[in-house]
Amino acid sequence: MKSFFRGQIIVVGNNIDTDQIYPGHFLALTDPKEIASHCLAGVDETIAENFPKNGLVVAGKNFGCGSSREHAPIALINMGASAIIADSFARIFYRNSINLGMPLIVCKGISQRVADGQNLSVDIKTGTVTIEETGEIMHGENLSNQAMKILEAGGIKPLMKARMAKLRVQPIDSKN
Amino acid sequence: MHAIEKILAKNSGRKEVHAGEIVTAKVDFAEINDLYLQTVYSFYEMGGEKVWDNERCAFVFDHYAPTPDIKSAQNHKEMREFAKKNYLKYHFDTNCGVCHQVMPEAGLAYPGMILVATDSHTTTHGAFGAFGTGVGATDMASILLTGELWFRVPEVIEVRLDGTTSQGVYPKDVILTVLGKLKADGAVYKAIDFTGSYVDQLNVAGRMTICNMAVEMGAKTAYMQPNQDVLDYVNARAVRPFEVQYSDPDFEYEESHQFDVSIIGPTLSCPDSVDNVATLSDVVSQGDVEVDQGYVGSCTGGRTEDIAEAARILKGHRIPKYKKLIVVPASAEVMEECMEKGYMKDLILAGATIATPGCGACLGAHQGILAAGEVCISSTNRNFPGRMGSTEAKIYLASPATVAASILAGKITDPREVVEVGQ
Numbered sequence: 263m264k265s266f267f268r269g270q271i272i273v274v275g276n277n278i279d280t281d282q283i284y285p286g287h288f289l290a291l292t293d294p295k296e297i298a299s300h301c302l303a304g305v306d307e308t309i310a311e312n313f314p315k316n317g318l319v320v321a322g323k324n325f326g327c328g329s330s331r332e333h334a335p336i337a338l339i340n341m342g343a344s345a346i347i348a349d350s351f352a353r354i355f356y357r358n359s360i361n362l363g364m365p366l367i368v369c370k371g372i373s374q375r376v377a378d379g380q381n382l383s384v385d386i387k388t389g390t391v392t393i394e395e396t397g398e399i400m401h402g403e404n405l406s407n408q409a410m411k412i413l414e415a416g417g418i419k420p421l422m423k424a425r426m427a428k429l430r431v432q433p434i435d436s437k438n
Numbered sequence: 439m440h441a442i443e444k445i446l447a448k449n450s451g452r453k454e455v456h457a458g459e460i461v462t463a464k465v466d467f468a469e470i471n472d473l474y475l476q477t478v479y480s481f482y483e484m485g486g487e488k489v490w491d492n493e494r495c496a497f498v499f500d501h502y503a504p505t506p507d508i509k510s511a512q513n514h515k516e517m518r519e520f521a522k523k524n525y526l527k528y529h530f531d532t533n534c535g536v537c538h539q540v541m542p543e544a545g546l547a548y549p550g551m552i553l554v555a556t557d558s559h560t561t562t563h564g565a566f567g568a569f570g571t572g573v574g575a576t577d578m579a580s581i582l583l584t585g586e587l588w589f590r591v592p593e594v595i596e597v598r599l600d601g602t603t604s605q606g607v608y609p610k611d612v613i614l615t616v617l618g619k620l621k622a623d624g625a626v627y628k629a630i631d632f633t634g635s636y637v638d639q640l641n642v643a644g645r646m647t648i649c650n651m652a653v654e655m656g657a658k659t660a661y662m663q664p665n666q667d668v669l670d671y672v673n674a675r676a677v678r679p680f681e682v683q684y685s686d687p688d689f690e691y692e693e694s695h696q697f698d699v700s701i702i703g704p705t706l707s708c709p710d711s712v713d714n715v716a717t718l719s720d721v722v723s724q725g726d727v728e729v730d731q732g733y734v735g736s737c738t739g740g741r742t743e744d745i746a747e748a749a750r751i752l753k754g755h756r757i758p759k760y761k762k763l764i765v766v767p768a769s770a771e772v773m774e775e776c777m778e779k780g781y782m783k784d785l786i787l788a789g790a791t792i793a794t795p796g797c798g799a800c801l802g803a804h805q806g807i808l809a810a811g812e813v814c815i816s817s818t819n820r821n822f823p824g825r826m827g828s829t830e831a832k833i834y835l836a837s838p839a840t841v842a843a844s845i846l847a848g849k850i851t852d853p854r855e856v857v858e859v860g861q
Contacts, residue, residue: 277622277711279822286802286825289473290502290509304824324623327656328822329801330558332476332574353627353658354558358574408460408588419484422580426485 263414267344267365268383268394270314273376274305274321279328280355284337286329297333298340313341318382321348322373326355335359345384347372347391347402360409363417367391369402386413440594441683442629442661445569448683449552457593457692466551466678468495468581471537472502474556475513478520480579489524490585496528496546497521498537503796505532506804535769535795538562538650538737542642543771545675549664549682554581559737559819561652564632564660565645566668567682571659592629592658593692595620599636601700606854608747608837609644610739610817611705612636613651616697618705618715626656628692631685636699637662642671643743650738651819654712704852707835710823718840718852727834731814732757732845733826734838735766735793736800739817742775748842749781751856752788755846763790763845764806766798788846802826808833815844 282304284297291297302309319338325348326334335358338346345365349372359366365386372391376382381394389402405413415421439447439454447455449463470477481489489495497517502510514532521529534540538559541547549567553560556578563570573587581587597616630652637645645662652660664672664682672680704718721727734740734748745767757763765785767773773795776782782792791806793799799806800818808814808831816826821833836844839853846856 277713279820281802281820281822281825282829285829287807287827289801289803290507290513292475292479292509292513304822304829324626324656327622328558328820330556330572330574331473332576333473335574336476350623350626352623352656354572354574357577361574361576406460406590408590418576418580419480422484422583426583430485 263416265387266383266385267318268381269316269318269344270379270381271318271320271376272309272313273373273378274302274319276322277324277327278305278321280326280331280334281328283326283334284331289331289333294336294340297337301337301341310341313343315342316344317342318384319343319346320372320376320382321346323349325351327352330354332358335362335364339364345386347382347384349373360412361418363413365413367402369400372400375400440631440685440689441567441663442569442594442659443591444683445550445552446589446591455591457591459591460588461591462586462588463552464586465554465581466494467546467553468578469537469541469553469555470495470497470578471555471557472497472499472514472517474575474578475516476575477556477578477582478516480576481582484579484583486579486583489582492525493527494585495582496526496530498530498534498540499532500534500536500796501801501803503532503794532796533770535767535772536737536740536797538646539741539768539772542566542671542675543769545677548672548676548678548680549668550680554578554587558653559650561657561660562646562650562737564649564652564662565642566672567662567664569659572653590627592627594629594631595625596691596694597630597632598694598696599632599634599699600696601636601698603699603702606704606839606852607702608839609640609647610837611702612699613648614705614707614715614835615702617651617654617707617713619695620655622654622656622711622713624655625652627658629659629661630655630657631661631691633663638665641667641743643741646741647738654819704837704840706850707821709821709832709834712820712835718850722850727850728813729815729844729849730761730812731806731808732763732841733799733806733814733816733818734841735764735768735798736818737768738819739838740766740768740772742772744817744838745772745776745781746779747837747839749784751839751842751853752790752846753784755788757789757845758848761845761848764793764799765790766793766805767795769795799826815841815850817841
């Protein structure tokens, strides 16, 4: 698992809900690339097309609140966001993102310390966040063991796939 | 233990569970709404062939009921094919209504169960003493494969509601008041147990209105100890035997918030955040707030009791020229009941546009979308920028009575000023 990320950031505010991350009138779309083209359209429609390569998203508190739509992390991942660092996250968005293999770092106060266009280095194993322009080092929370286990497997899909394959093998074994 | 912990313990085969523990629990019913074709894709990506139990999962087509465009029609078609292929016992197509209303009506929400759905407002089922929680598409696909899901046992916050509301004040005013105090992140990852004398006497519809909006404070789930109204409702409908859970008397809440509902008046959630709460009197004292559209509907504000209040206020009147009122019954059963009682006719004669039971414009999909600059007063549960259409539209959340009184006057209006209202 990649545990170190470095990239240019975009910064969004507090209580950015999943309608702002992915507006309701695009919900019927299923192609990840198409979904990504509308990422954060409820905040600013130009974010997706201008998102920096290997970029990171920094947010205020309660990022991803509201609807449980998985389109939100699908949009962020396929827009190219390699991780999200926020003062705090909403629960369903947190689960959805980890399930899809996208690291989320809770780093209280981060949104007040950075500006659009700056660069951050993030070590998800230690929770260390470095603001490159100022040299300031902040300490985010460590991910839970459960979240790390899922991220290390590359998301919940590879984990479940392995489990299902094992289940299918078992009945044959028992006959032998 | 709290009743919620007892439910999690029972379904994970443990004697006890405590806040912070990770448990893997059996899911009693899994429900997928029509925004989540990704669930089917994730299911196959993870190597799925057949669902774990064809009597314990169902689709509800509510967000696109009926389909507004070719893409959503295609999504429905693929989900129908999945349902057929798996011989799912229950299926709720576009003729049923909003999932959180349809589940209890069909007897699939009952005390002591774990109900997981691909919708954040699954907290609604706390109204029945169930553990209801929302997940995304891929978590749901894991449930369809295995029948279980991992949960972090939540801390429980008590929201104690005592007293009796005054005339013209409804469960929506109560929950908006709570939201204004606890704020949009006041219960993230936690459970909210609504207690107190107000909850003890509250009917099923009012309980659902309140538990529905627990998620607007970030809650993982909500709970209310079932009362006789709830037991009468589920005894008549539940498809399986159930066991009501009770919290131990020595259970300690992580925090407790007290409210005296008798001092609550008509309340609004103002643009653009659910926790931007103010009393209606404070808002109108700053000057008139003109509204272009009223909206009565959704999983928090579209039940018979809600539509009845709107009809009571609008009966014999006509909304002004150039104003719109959209009424979306939460389910076909609700619509039928409202037709029998004459509410639909009263509303149609008052100038309302009636839309098919379902989620409608609540999430900006169709049936009453807002243009830039328009102001809507709505009995729904969210007013984020762009929620019902343009990001430049403004949404006020209020009780159905306030919605009706406001659209009739063309500006935000205290329902108690329009006609004498009953409870």
